[in-house]
Every structure is written in C-alpha cells, then in structure tokens.
Amino acid sequence: MTKTIQFFAWAFLVLGCIILIVFLNKASIDGYTISNGVPTNYETTGQFGDFIGGVVGTFFALVGTLLIFLTFKEQSANNKRIAFESSFFEMIRLYRANVNDITYTKTKNKKEIVYEKRQAFRIIFNEFIDCYREVKKVFKFKRDFTLHNA
Known part of the structure; x- marks a missing residue:
C-alpha cells in the first residue's frame, strides 16, 4: 500500500510539472511573456496565473496530502515499535530485579x-x-x- 501511494505521489508530481511546462510553453508561443520582471498585461497574465494555479496547484496539493498520509503512517508504525521496545525492556528489568531478590x-x-x-x-x-x-x-x-x- 505504501509503495502504491508513493508511486501515485511521484506520478502526480511529475504530471503537475509536465502540465506546468506545457502551459508555460504554450503561453510563450502565444506571446505572453514577463519582461524585466513586470508583466506586460496584468489582466491576461492574472487569468493565466489563476488557471495554472488552479490546475497545477491541485496536483501539488494532492501530492502533499499523499505525502502527509505516508508520514503519519510511518510515524504510527514507529510509535508502535517504540512502545513495544519500552515495555519489553521494562519487563526484562523487572525480571532481573525479581531474580536478584x-x-x-x-x-x-x-x-x-x-x-x-x-x-x-x-x-x-x-x-x-x-x-x-x-x-x-x-x-x-x-x-x-x-x-x-x-
């Protein structure tokens, strides 16, 4: 399950980057550029930015959600292992104390x-x-x- 989620996270990340590159390339071909750091047409570039943010941002948000899920799952597994180890070593300590007594x-x-x-x-x-x-x-x-x- 973890490998599948990792695969989808990477796939959506790559897909988002590809869509971003395709739309930036298309905008460049159509003549929309940013010259000297100042947009040439605020209305058109604003709409283009909203579109890119809406489409590509959705993919990146999905990737972030999947990675947070994987992090929580890994953290849960580590917490279970740590709880087992601490109780196991506590039992060993009690056993040794009982043997000594x-x-x-x-x-x-x-x-x-x-x-x-x-x-x-x-x-x-x-x-x-x-x-x-x-x-x-x-x-x-x-x-x-x-x-x-x-």
Missing part, C-alpha cells in the same frame, strides 16, 4: 543452606525433576486422550 532456603542434615538468585532456580528445578521421577515410579502413566461421557 529471590532466595531459597533448604534444610539438609539439620543445616540450613540458603541459595540466592539464579542458583535458587537451578535447585528448585532439580527438586522438581526429582519429584517427577519419584511420582513416575509410583504411578505408571497411561495417556488416554479420548473423551468419556459422564
């Missing part, structure tokens, strides 16, 4: 051992695996995924 106390041979930070996660995970293996020995799991009518 965690402690796990384990009693072994009537002696308390305190694990902190990442080491606590490793100990808790290993204990979970040990519990799973013990339960697996007692219960022989059989997976049955069929639905039974109650």
Whole structure:
C-alpha cells in the first residue's frame, strides 16, 4: 500500500510539472511573456496565473496530502515499535530485579543452606525433576486422550 501511494505521489508530481511546462510553453508561443520582471498585461497574465494555479496547484496539493498520509503512517508504525521496545525492556528489568531478590532456603542434615538468585532456580528445578521421577515410579502413566461421557 505504501509503495502504491508513493508511486501515485511521484506520478502526480511529475504530471503537475509536465502540465506546468506545457502551459508555460504554450503561453510563450502565444506571446505572453514577463519582461524585466513586470508583466506586460496584468489582466491576461492574472487569468493565466489563476488557471495554472488552479490546475497545477491541485496536483501539488494532492501530492502533499499523499505525502502527509505516508508520514503519519510511518510515524504510527514507529510509535508502535517504540512502545513495544519500552515495555519489553521494562519487563526484562523487572525480571532481573525479581531474580536478584529471590532466595531459597533448604534444610539438609539439620543445616540450613540458603541459595540466592539464579542458583535458587537451578535447585528448585532439580527438586522438581526429582519429584517427577519419584511420582513416575509410583504411578505408571497411561495417556488416554479420548473423551468419556459422564
């Protein structure tokens, strides 16, 4: 969509410039010129300027509108990316703060051992695996995924 709008913006800009050049060339051929910075006939050149401004100015206004639309679209995409990045990095900061605050106390041979930070996660995970293996020995799991009518 963005490429299409860019294409139309460039096309209308080129079209406006071509129309401007064609009408200026036609006016020059018909003998309407500006000599020494002073128009030769105010009424005729005023009408010609109004015509050019109305036709070519419309194309340039359309190009400006399309480019403003593209700018807003790009800005919206950038704002979404920035919002995602800021929330993502905030979550990482909170995760690190939580990891630094965690402690796990384990009693072994009537002696308390305190694990902190990442080491606590490793100990808790290993204990979970040990519990799973013990339960697996007692219960022989059989997976049955069929639905039974109650």
